[in-house]
Amino acid sequence: MAATPELQQTVGKTASFSGTALHIGEKVTLKLHPAPVDHGIKFRRKDLQDEPTIDARIENLKTVERATTIGEGSVRVHTVEHVLAALSAMGVDNAIVEMDANEPPIGDGSAQAYVDLIKKAGVIAQEEPRKFFNVRDTMHVESKTGALIVLLPDDKFRISCTQAGPNNRFAQFLSMEVTPAGFEREIAPARTFVFYEDVKPLMDKNLIKGGSLENAIVVRGDAVLSKEPLRFADEFVRHKILDIIGDLALVGRRIRGHVVAVKPGHAVNADLARAITREQSRRSAVATPRTVPSGDGGLDIDQVMQILPHRFPFLMVDRIISFETETKCVGVKTVTINEPFFQGHFPGHPVMPGVMQVEAMAQVASILLFKLAKTTSRIGYFMSADEVKFRKPVLPGDTIFVHAELTKSRGERLAKAKCHCVVNDAIVSEAELMFTFLDK
Numbered sequence: 531m532a533a534t535p536e537l538q539q540t541v542g543k544t545a546s547f548s549g550t551a552l553h554i555g556e557k558v559t560l561k562l563h564p565a566p567v568d569h570g571i572k573f574r575r576k577d578l579q580d581e582p583t584i585d586a587r588i589e590n591l592k593t594v595e596r597a598t599t600i601g602e603g604s605v606r607v608h609t610v611e612h613v614l615a616a617l618s619a620m621g622v623d624n625a626i627v628e629m630d631a632n633e634p635p636i637g638d639g640s641a642q643a644y645v646d647l648i649k650k651a652g653v654i655a656q657e658e659p660r661k662f663f664n665v666r667d668t669m670h671v672e673s674k675t676g677a678l679i680v681l682l683p684d685d686k687f688r689i690s691c692t693q694a695g696p697n698n699r700f701a702q703f704l705s706m707e708v709t710p711a712g713f714e715r716e717i718a719p720a721r722t723f724v725f726y727e728d729v730k731p732l733m734d735k736n737l738i739k740g741g742s743l744e745n746a747i748v749v750r751g752d753a754v755l756s757k758e759p760l761r762f763a764d765e766f767v768r769h770k771i772l773d774i775i776g777d778l779a780l781v782g783r784r785i786r787g788h789v790v791a792v793k794p795g796h797a798v799n800a801d802l803a804r805a806i807t808r809e810q811s812r813r814s815a816v817a818t819p820r821t822v823p824s825g826d827g828g829l830d831i832d833q834v835m836q837i838l839p840h841r842f843p844f845l846m847v848d849r850i851i852s853f854e855t856e857t858k859c860v861g862v863k864t865v866t867i868n869e870p871f872f873q874g875h876f877p878g879h880p881v882m883p884g885v886m887q888v889e890a891m892a893q894v895a896s897i898l899l900f901k902l903a904k905t906t907s908r909i910g911y912f913m914s915a916d917e918v919k920f921r922k923p924v925l926p927g928d929t930i931f932v933h934a935e936l937t938k939s940r941g942e943r944l945a946k947a948k949c950h951c952v953v954n955d956a957i958v959s960e961a962e963l964m965f966t967f968l969d970k
């Protein structure tokens with residue numbers, strides 16, 4: 531049974547609220563509008579001529595100093611991370627965020643006001659499935675200032691974050707799965723915090739006109755200055771998680787993976803969003819058709835089936851594309867979602883079993899053995915597999931190039947083959963296989 535796909539969501543109706551913009555200190559009204567499937571999140575500047583929109587995508591990221599700014603052409607919107615965090619975590623994939631200034635109302639420095647707004651508008655399912663980024667390999671980004679993020683495979687979206695201020699003051703750690711309910715309860719109320727030594731120069735330059743203890747916690751030495759007491763003993767790390775969610779929303783896909791962050795900031799968050807987007811476009815490029823020769827150089831499926839006795843669902847070679855000398859060849863296996871093993875391996879999270887890749891290697895190697903023996907009256911039995919390594923997951927849509935080379939044959943009875951599987955120019959698995967020959 532395949533799991534029901536998660537559907538894209540938008541808001542049920544337009545809803546709005548007003549407040550102060552942090553950097554300019556003026557009143558701003560933010561309106562959240564529903565949007566069609568595959569629209570993503572776009573910001574609209576209602577105060578400008580022609581009301582330009584900006585896609586909330588990493589390609590449009592402009593600056594990450596203290597807040598995340600996106601822009602297209604000369605149009606900018608600042609401090610988008612909290613509203614994006616709320617939309618992403620509350621499950622809104624498609625929406626227009628309309629503002630009559632270059633910045634959303636800051637509220638109390640948390641994402642609470644945006645969560646309230648989203649709940650006022652309601653969240654409704656749409657007719658298209660969601661797009662995901664499934665982490666296949668561990669990725670990492672780091673900065674010279676000691677920020678580090680590692681992204682690990684996971685079938686949920688999780689964040690584990692360590693935060694520490696100057697001289698490791700207020701070191702805090704929290705790990706959680708990001709869900710709408712968990713975000714609303716644990717993360718959304720966590721407010722922006724600043725260390726006095728960081729913010730003093732900005733206050734001197736009058737760069738944060740709307741800033742006050744109403745919308746940020748100020749830490750001076752060991753003292754915490756804020757309008758109301760801390761909402762959580764570890765409020766700072768919670769706000770860091772909020773910022774990570776908001777900055778990673780710029781990927782434009784739901785992430786299935788575990789973010790492990792140490793002293794993160796907008797810059798390193800944005801670096802991760804960029805790395806994910808690069809990896810995603812690299813994967814999409816896998817779909818580019820390759821010229822797979824047929825005819826004299828290789829064997830088509832009829833010829834493969836004349837040699838191999840295997841049949842559905844166990845035939846793991848679609849074609850042999852080339853023979854390089856008598857002892858070396860390359861076969862192709864196109865992996866589709868229709869493979870029977872995907873139903874159980876795993877529901878909602880299809881990964882090709884490694885043993886099936888070993889089987890594909892064995893079948894391609896068998897073809898070499900038959901070619902060499904020039905007879906189909908003897909059959910090669912697969913005896914052992916050594917040095918088996920599974921390096922990367924193989925997913926539906928991948929084309930596996932199965933390389934096999936006969937390295938040794940002892941007498942008439944034994945043969946050894948070195949094999950590896952390649953997807954998108956990267957080795958996904960490898961093995962050394964041993965065969966014995968028996969008369970049919």
Ligand SMILES: [Zn+2]
Nearest residue numbers: 611722769773
């Ligand atoms: Zn923030």
